[in-house]
Amino acid sequence: MANPVDLIRRLGHASVERIWRLGFAARFFWAVLMHSGSAFRRMPLTLREIYFSGVLSLLIILVSGLFVGLVLGLQGYETLQRYGSTEALGILVALSLTRELGPVVAGLLFASRAGSSVTAEIGLMKATEQLKAMDMMAVNPIARVVAPRFWGGVISMPLLAALFSAMGVIGGWLIGVVFIGVDDGAFWSQMQAGVDWRYDVWNGVIKSFVFGVAVSLIAVFEGYDSVPTAEGVSRAITRTVVTSALAILALDFVLTSFMFRGAS
């Protein structure tokens, strides 16, 4: 059995390690921002990353959005019909998607689909010493490898979230109007009366942008900081998905409490 002093020392070591890593992540974030200029000067690099994290995530985002919308339509109708207010289905589907589900679920999907692959790519580059080789050739790996991937994710994420919400609304419309037979005019007009462009839609876009920054930063950082072995890279990928999910949900709570303080 470890004696109490040893236990306390281990606790202290773990805390210091965490704080050190947090500080390293912050300085890494700063370095990425400082080297972002090259990501935009050499646009093909960033475009390639938008292709890999954005375009290739399209299918999963669109299909998930559609199904979330379909489920919202069914469940919303089921509950609303008890109160005889099924015309409110449109506003229910649209508000839940634009405010919360769109940014959050798209963020979670994005973290597992694109974030993990970015971590794997950078981690493997590190394991095969490509990053070191770049450094030797006086090519800064943060400017050449990390910054384009970071900005590719940041640009893709709000677009993906908007697509998710739009597909969800279409899904809700399909179930509500086409299959169940809620009045088409009431569906859209209640939605337009209840959803405010700035208050609901734009706040959702801000949320998805913040999630994009968080997920992309976590993904590139975990890859860059991974232990350069097969096991280390696989652990880094796991950490990316877990940390991103926690970060998204925690940030969502903070942002929601600032944005929607019961004003309506």
Added chain:
Amino acid sequence: MNRTVLDLWVGFFVAIGIAALLFLALKVGNLSSGHLSETYVLQAKFDNIGGLKVRGPVKSAGVVVGRIADIRFDPATYEAVVTMTLDGRYRFPKDTFASIYTAGLLGEQYVGFDVGGDEKMLQAGDTIAKTQSAVVLEKLISQFLFSKAADGQDKK
């Protein structure tokens, strides 16, 4: 991957992303109708606003003519001061009556304008003089009970 194919895909992605945003703004949200280019502000004082909320509608003859911009409590007169932004296309007479109504049984509350016959129109920043407070259900019930009790006493 070929550069032109890549550009095509990224362009396609960005285009449908922006299209989705526009769809959310115009079709789902109220960017097309809710933001009026020209507005003016009116105020009204109520004894009791009930459950009136900021961003709630202002209606006249059932048509939405504005939004509630702000609700404050006036510590000098102990009244609620409701500030409304109204569509610049519509003008109302000086003796317009502002009342608080409820849409449906469980619905939201809104400010309704019952238009008077005055020649002079309300100007921007004016305060509506005639108002009617929200109906509070408890008061209504207690009034009813009191009048019933009074009836009972008369009969004895």
